[in-house]
Amino acid sequence: MYKVLLINGSPHANGCTAVALQEMISVFREEGIDTELIHVGNKAVRGCIACGSCERLGKCVFNDDLVNETARKFEEADGLVVGSPVYYGSPNGTVLSFLDRLFYSTSFSKHLKVGAAVVSCRRGGNTASFDVLNKYFSISSMPVATSTYWNQIHGFTAEDARKDLEGLQTMRNLARNMAFMIRAIKDAKEKYGTPAVEHGAFTSFPDGK
Numbered sequence: 001m002y003k004v005l006l007i008n009g010s011p012h013a014n015g016c017t018a019v020a021l022q023e024m025i026s027v028f029r030e031e032g033i034d035t036e037l038i039h040v041g042n043k044a045v046r047g048c049i050a051c052g053s054c055e056r057l058g059k060c061v062f063n064d065d066l067v068n069e070t071a072r073k074f075e076e077a078d079g080l081v082v083g084s085p086v087y088y089g090s091p092n093g094t095v096l097s098f099l100d101r102l103f104y105s106t107s108f109s110k111h112l113k114v115g116a117a118v119v120s121c122r123r124g125g126n127t128a129s130f131d132v133l134n135k136y137f138s139i140s141s142m143p144v145a146t147s148t149y150w151n152q153i154h155g156f157t158a159e160d161a162r163k164d165l166e167g168l169q170t171m172r173n174l175a176r177n178m179a180f181m182i183r184a185i186k187d188a189k190e191k192y193g194t195p196a197v198e199h200g201a202f203t204s205f206p207d208g209k
C-alpha cells in the first residue's frame with residue numbers, strides 16, 4: 001500500500017493548516033492511500049547547528065524523537081506533505097528548523113518521492129512561504145505535486161479556513177494529483193527503470209577561479 005506522510009508545522013493541532021491537511025487526508029483515504037499525520041508545530045524543535053555529526057551517525061545528533069523518528073517514516077513513505085502557517089511572510093520557525101534537520105541529516109534517497117507544500121495564512125505571504133517549502137523537495141530530486149491554485153488556505157481560525165471553499169478544493173485536487181503521481185511513478189519505474197543519478201561533483205572552486 002502506498003503511504004503519504006503529512007507534517008503539520010502549526011502549533012495548532014486543529015487550526016487552519018490542519019483543516020487543509022485533513023481535506024487532503026479524506027481524499028487519500030478515498031484513493032486507498034495510507035496516511036500518517038505528524039504534528040511538529042507544538043514541539044520545541046531546535047535548529048540545525050551544522051555540526052556535521054549526521055554524516056558520521058546517519059541521523060541527527062539531537063535525539064528529540066521527532067526528526068530521527070520522522071526520518072525513518074519518511075524513508076518508507078512514497079510522498080511527503082509539509083503544511084505550515086505563514087509567519088511574517090515565511091513558513092513558521094518550527095517547521096523550518098524541523099525541515100533543515102530532517103533533510104540535512106538523512107542520506108537515504110528521496111529520489112521520486114512526491115512532495116507537496118501547503119501553506120495557511122490570514123492574508124499575505126503565502127506564495128513566498130510556498131516557494132520556501134518547495135525548495136526542500138526540489139533539491140532532493142522529489143517531483144512536486146501541484147493543484148488548481150498554489151496550495152494555500154486562508155483564515156485566522158479553523159472556522160475561517162473551512163469557509164475557504166477554493167482553498168479546500170485546491171487541497172482535494174492536490175491530493176488527487178499526488179495520488180496519481182505516486183501510482184504513475186511506481187508504474188513508470190517498472191516500465192522504464194529508475195533514472196540514474198550522478199553524485200560526486202561539488203562546486204567548491206578550490207582553485208579560486
Ligand SMILES: Cc1cc2nc3c(=O)[nH]c(=O)nc-3n(C[C@H](O)[C@H](O)[C@H](O)COP(=O)(O)O)c2cc1C
Nearest residue numbers: 010015016017085086087088089121122123124156
Ligand atoms: C507570529 C505570527 C505571524 C503571522 N504572520 C502572518 C503573515 O505574515 N501573513 C498572514 O497572512 N498571516 C500571518 N499570521 C496568521 C497565520 O498565518 C494564520 O492565522 C494561519 O492561517 C494560522 O494557521 P494555523 O491555525 O494552522 O496555525 C501570523 C500569525 C502569527 C502567530
